[in-house]
Amino acid sequence: MRRLLLCLALSLSLPARPALAALDPTLVKQLADEDSDQKIAAVQKLTALADPAALPVLSALAADGLALAGDRVVIIDGERILDAATGAPVVPAPESTEPITVNNRVRRELTSALAALRLFDVDPKVRLDAAQKLASEATLETAPLLERALVRETDPKVKKLLTLAYGQSTLGSPDAAVRLKAVKALGASGSASVKNLLTPLLEERAEPDAGVRRAAKSSIASIDARLIAGDVIARVFSGLSLGTIFLLAALGLAITYGVMGVINMAHGELLMIGAYATYAVQGVFQRRFPVALDFYLVAAIPVAFVAAALVGVLLERTVIRFLYGRPLETLLATWGLSLFLIQAARMVFGAQNVEVANPSWMSGGIELIGGAVLPWNRIVIIAFSLGVLTLLWLVLNRTRLGLFVRAVTQNRAMAGCVGVPTGRVDALAFGLGAGIAGLGGVALSQISNVGPDMGQGYIVDSFMVVVLGGVGQLAGAAWAALGLGVAAKFLEGWAGAVIAKILVLVFIIIFIQKRPQGLFALKGRTVES
Amino acid sequence: MDPVTFHPARGTFTQRFLGATPRAAWIGLAAFGLVTLVLLPILHLAVPAGHPLHVSDYVVTVGGKIMCYAIAAVALDLAWGYAGILSLGHGLFFALGGYAFGMYLMRAIGHDGVYQSDLPDFMVFLDWKRYPWYWHGTQHLLWAALLVIAVPGLLAFVFGLFAFRSRIKGVYFSIITQALTYAAMLLFFRNETGFGGNNGFTDFKRVLGFPITAPGTRVVLFMITAAVLCAVLVGGRYLVTSRFGRVLAGVRDAESRAMFLGYDTLWFKLFVWTLSAVLCAVAGALYVPQVGIINPSEMSPANSIEIAIWVAVGGRGTLLGPVLGAALVNLAKSWFTVAFPQFWLFFLGLLFVLVTLFLPQGVVGLGRKLWRARRRVPAASLAPDGKVAA
Numbered sequence: 001m002r003r004l005l006l007c008l009a010l011s012l013s014l015p016a017r018p019a020l021a022a023l024d025p026t027l028v029k030q031l032a033d034e035d036s037d038q039k040i041a042a043v044q045k046l047t048a049l050a051d052p053a054a055l056p057v058l059s060a061l062a063a064d065g066l067a068l069a070g071d072r073v074v075i076i077d078g079e080r081i082l083d084a085a086t087g088a089p090v091v092p093a094p095e096s097t098e099p100i101t102v103n104n105r106v107r108r109e110l111t112s113a114l115a116a117l118r119l120f121d122v123d124p125k126v127r128l129d130a131a132q133k134l135a136s137e138a139t140l141e142t143a144p145l146l147e148r149a150l151v152r153e154t155d156p157k158v159k160k161l162l163t164l165a166y167g168q169s170t171l172g173s174p175d176a177a178v179r180l181k182a183v184k185a186l187g188a189s190g191s192a193s194v195k196n197l198l199t200p201l202l203e204e205r206a207e208p209d210a211g212v213r214r215a216a217k218s219s220i221a222s223i224d225a226r227l228i229a230g231d232v233i234a235r236v237f238s239g240l241s242l243g244t245i246f247l248l249a250a251l252g253l254a255i256t257y258g259v260m261g262v263i264n265m266a267h268g269e270l271l272m273i274g275a276y277a278t279y280a281v282q283g284v285f286q287r288r289f290p291v292a293l294d295f296y297l298v299a300a301i302p303v304a305f306v307a308a309a310l311v312g313v314l315l316e317r318t319v320i321r322f323l324y325g326r327p328l329e330t331l332l333a334t335w336g337l338s339l340f341l342i343q344a345a346r347m348v349f350g351a352q353n354v355e356v357a358n359p360s361w362m363s364g365g366i367e368l369i370g371g372a373v374l375p376w377n378r379i380v381i382i383a384f385s386l387g388v389l390t391l392l393w394l395v396l397n398r399t400r401l402g403l404f405v406r407a408v409t410q411n412r413a414m415a416g417c418v419g420v421p422t423g424r425v426d427a428l429a430f431g432l433g434a435g436i437a438g439l440g441g442v443a444l445s446q447i448s449n450v451g452p453d454m455g456q457g458y459i460v461d462s463f464m465v466v467v468l469g470g471v472g473q474l475a476g477a478a479w480a481a482l483g484l485g486v487a488a489k490f491l492e493g494w495a496g497a498v499i500a501k502i503l504v505l506v507f508i509i510i511f512i513q514k515r516p517q518g519l520f521a522l523k524g525r526t527v528e529s
Numbered sequence: 530m531d532p533v534t535f536h537p538a539r540g541t542f543t544q545r546f547l548g549a550t551p552r553a554a555w556i557g558l559a560a561f562g563l564v565t566l567v568l569l570p571i572l573h574l575a576v577p578a579g580h581p582l583h584v585s586d587y588v589v590t591v592g593g594k595i596m597c598y599a600i601a602a603v604a605l606d607l608a609w610g611y612a613g614i615l616s617l618g619h620g621l622f623f624a625l626g627g628y629a630f631g632m633y634l635m636r637a638i639g640h641d642g643v644y645q646s647d648l649p650d651f652m653v654f655l656d657w658k659r660y661p662w663y664w665h666g667t668q669h670l671l672w673a674a675l676l677v678i679a680v681p682g683l684l685a686f687v688f689g690l691f692a693f694r695s696r697i698k699g700v701y702f703s704i705i706t707q708a709l710t711y712a713a714m715l716l717f718f719r720n721e722t723g724f725g726g727n728n729g730f731t732d733f734k735r736v737l738g739f740p741i742t743a744p745g746t747r748v749v750l751f752m753i754t755a756a757v758l759c760a761v762l763v764g765g766r767y768l769v770t771s772r773f774g775r776v777l778a779g780v781r782d783a784e785s786r787a788m789f790l791g792y793d794t795l796w797f798k799l800f801v802w803t804l805s806a807v808l809c810a811v812a813g814a815l816y817v818p819q820v821g822i823i824n825p826s827e828m829s830p831a832n833s834i835e836i837a838i839w840v841a842v843g844g845r846g847t848l849l850g851p852v853l854g855a856a857l858v859n860l861a862k863s864w865f866t867v868a869f870p871q872f873w874l875f876f877l878g879l880l881f882v883l884v885t886l887f888l889p890q891g892v893v894g895l896g897r898k899l900w901r902a903r904r905r906v907p908a909a910s911l912a913p914d915g916k917v918a919a
Contacts, residue, residue, distance in 0.1 A: 263704065337878060339877055343875050
C-alpha cells in the first residue's frame with residue numbers, strides 16, 4: 001500500500017512527459033501564421049497553458065528549428081523530425097519542410113515565454129533560475145502562470161521564490177484582498193527591490209485600502225529587519241576575512257619584531273613572493289597537469305612557504321643581522337630591500353598584474369537571509385588562517401625551535417648564555433616569519449590582484465596589528481587582527497573607506513596612550529633600553 | 530657622532546647666533562650665496578641663450594628643486610639626527626605646505642582657467658558653486674603664507690603631543706608617522722576633499738601678478754629658495770649648538786637619564802618636531818611654484834622615506850650632510866631615470882642597504898674620517914658611533 005502511494009506521489013510530482021501530452025494542433029498551427037501578431041498571440045496562449053509540452057515547441061521556434069511540413073508543424077531536431085503537437089516522430093519523414101521564421105518582436109516574446117515555461121522544468125535548479133528571473137520582472141500578466149507553478153511546486157526553495165514572485169505580480173491587482181495577500185507574502189522577502197515596490201503603497205494616493213497600507217508597513221518593517229541582519233552578517237564576515245589576511249601578514253611580523261626587535265619593511269614583499277609563487281605553480285599545473293588544475297592551490301602552499309622563507313633567511317643573513325640594535329636603520333635598509341624585490345618582480349613577471357584564478361571548488365558561496373552571500377573563497381581563507389595560527393602555536397609551544405624563539409624573545413643575552421644559538425634562532429625565526437608571510441600571499445592571491453606593488457599596502461596595517469596586539473603575543477595578534485578587520489569594515493560602511501582608515505589610525509594612537517604595551521602585554525617589569 | 534664644538538654661552542643674542550657658525554662655514558655660505566644669488570641669475574638672464582656660459586631653464590628648475598629638497602632634508606635631520614626622532618611622514622608636511630601655497634596660486638589663476646570661471650577648473654568640474662570654507666582668504670598671499678606655517682605646524686604639534694606624551698618612540702613612532710601620511714594621501718586623493726583629487730593643483734599662471742614661467746620669476750624664486758636654505762642652515766647651527774641643542778642631544782642619547790636629571794623631555798622633542806615640520810612645509814611651499822604641480826602622490830610613504838635616505842646618505846647629525854645627500858641622490862635620480870630607468874629602483878634600494886650597512890655617518894662622516902686619517906689624528910679621539918640615534 002505504501003509503495004503504491006509512493007508511486008502515485010512520484011507520478012504526480014513529476015511533470016508529465018512531453019510525448020504523452022498533446023497540444024492543441026490548431027494553436028500550434030497558429031505559430032506558423034504569416035502575421036506576427038497571430039504568432040505572438042499563439043505564443044502567449046501556449047505559455048498560459050503552462051504545459052511542459054509547449055517548452056520544446058517554443059524553444060525550437062526560438063532556435064529556428066520549427067518548420068511547416070504540408071499541413072502540420074514539425075520540430076526539426078537534427079536528423080529526427082517530430083510532430084510539434086504530439087511530440088511523436090513523424091514517419092515517414094515529410095519530403096519538404098518550410099522553416100517558420102520569427103522577427104525580433106516575436107523573439108522578445110519568446111524569450112520571456114521560455115523563461116516562464118522553465119518554471120515547469122523537471123530540474124529544480126532550472127526552476128529556481130526561472131523563478132529568480134521572473135521575480136525580477138513580475139507583472140499582473142504573469143500572475144496566473146506563477147499561480148499554477150506555485151500549486152505544482154514541491155521544492156521549498158523554489159516555492160519560496162515563487163511565492164515572492166507571485167506576490168509581486170499580484171501587487172497591482174484591482175482587488176484589495178488580493179493585494180493584501182500579496183503585501184503580506186512579500187513581507188517574507190529580504191530584498192531591497194521588494195521594499196522599493198512596497199514603499200509607494202504606504203501613501204493614500206497609491207493605495208486606497210487602509211488594511212493594505214497597514215500590512216505594507218509591517219511587511220516593510222520585517223524586510224528592513226532582514227536587510228539589516230543580512231548586512232551585519234555580511235560585514236562581520238568580510239571583516240573577519242580581512243582580519244585573517246591581516247593576521248597572516250602580521251604573524252610573521254610579530255615573530256620577527258618579537259625576536260629581533262626589527263620591523264621588516266620588506267615583509268609585504270614576502271607576501272608578494274608567496275602570491276607570485278602561487279601564480280607560478282598555477283602555470284606549471286596548467287601546462288603539465290591540466291587534469292589536476294583544481295588542486296594547484298594545495299601544491300602552492302608548501303612552494304610559497306619555502307620560497308618566501310628562503311628569501312627571508314637570505315635577507316636576514318646578508319643584511320639584517322648586521323643591523324641588530326639599530327632599529328631605525330633597519331627600517332631604512334629593509335625598505336631598500338623591498339624596493340629591490342619590487343623591481344625584481346617587475347622585471348621577472350612584468351609590471352602588470354597577473355591572473356591567479358580561484359579553483360572551481362572555491363567559487364560560489366553560501367547564501368544567507370537578506371541577500372548576503374558568504375563566498376567560499378573567503379570561508380576557505382578564514383579556515384586556512386586559523387589552521388596556520390594553530391600550527392604556529394604548536395611550533396612555538398611544542399617544539400625545541402619554539403622554545404628557543406621564546407627564550408630569545410624574552411631575554412636574548414640570557415638565552416645566549418645558556419647555550420641557545422641565538423644567531424641560528426634569528427635566521428630560523430626570520431625564515432618562519434617570512435614563510436608565514438608567503439602563506440599569506442597564497443591567501444591574498446585568491447581575493448586580490450597579484451602585482452609587484454601588492455605588498456606595499458599591508459605593511460602599515462600589519463604593523464598596527466602588532467602594535468595593538470602586543471609584541472610577541474600570538475593571541476594578541478589574532479584578536480587585534482580580527483578586531484581591526486571587523487572595525488574597518490563597519491566603519492567603511494558608515495563613513496567610507498578613507499575616513500575608516502583615518503579613524504582606525506586615530507583609534508590606535510589613542511589606544512597606545514592608554515596601553516603602550518598592547519592589548520596583551522607580557523606581565524612583569526620592563527626595562528627601557 | 531662627532532663632538533660638536535659649542536659656542537660660548539655669553540654675549541648678545543646676535544653674537545651668539547652668528548658665532549654659532551664657524552668661520553669656514555661662513556666662507557662656504559658666502560661662496561654658495563655668490564653663486565646662487567649673483568652668478569647664476571646673471572648667467573641665466575643676462576647671457577643670451579646659445580652662449581657657452583648661459584645657464585639653461587632646466588638647470589635653474591632642477592637647482593631650485595634640489596634646494597627645496599635640501600631644506601626638507603635639513604628639517605628632517607633636525608628631528609632625526611639631533612633628537613633621534615625618525616619621521617617617515619615628513620612628505621606630509623612638505624605636501625601640506627605645498628598645498629597651502631598652491632591654494633593661493635590656484636586663486637591667482639583667476640579667469641584664465643579652461644572654464645574661465647571664478648572657481649578653479651576642478652571645482653567647476655565637480656559642479657561646485659562656491660569655495661569651501663577652508664579656501665576662505667587664500668587669495669591673499671600673506672594668509673596663504675600663514676597657512677603654510679600654521680596648518681602643518683598645528684598638525685605636527687597635536688600629533689607630536691599625543692605621541693610623545695605616551696612615550697611612543699623609535700620604530701613605533703616612525704611607522705605611525707608613515708601611517709599618518711598614508712592616510713592623508715588617501716584623503717587628498719578624494720575629489721570631495723576639495724584639493725583637486727588625483728590631479729592636485731597645476732597649470733598655475735602667475736604669482737603676485739608676475740607670470741610664473743617667466744625667466745625673471747623663476748630666478749627670483751630660485752634666489753628666495755637659496756636664501757631660505759642659508760637661513761635654515763645658520764639658524765639650525767645656532768639651535769643645535771645652543772643649550773637647547775645640548776639637552777636635545779641628551780634626550781636623543783639617553784632619554785631616561787635626561788628625565789631623571791629633571792628635564793621635561795616632552796617639550797624639547799615637541800619643539801624640534803614641530804619646527805622640523807614647519808621647515809619642511811616651507812620647503813614644500815617654495816617647491817610648488819617652481820615645479821608647477823602638487824598632487825597627493827607627494828604624500829606617499831615612499832616619498833617620505835626617500836627624504837630619510839637623503840639625510841642618511843649625506844650624514845645625519847650634521848647640517849651639511851642632508852644638503853649634500855639631497856643633491857647627490859636627486860642628481861643620481863635625474864641621471865638614472867634618463868639613462869637606465871629600469872635600474873633606478875635597484876640603485877635606490879641598494880643605496881638604502883649599503884648606506885645603512887657601511888656608511889652610518891654618511892658622506893660627511895666618510896669625509897671626516899678620511900680627513901682625520903690624513904692628519905693622523907688617533908682613532909681613539911673619535912666618538913664611538915653606532916648607538917647614537919638608535
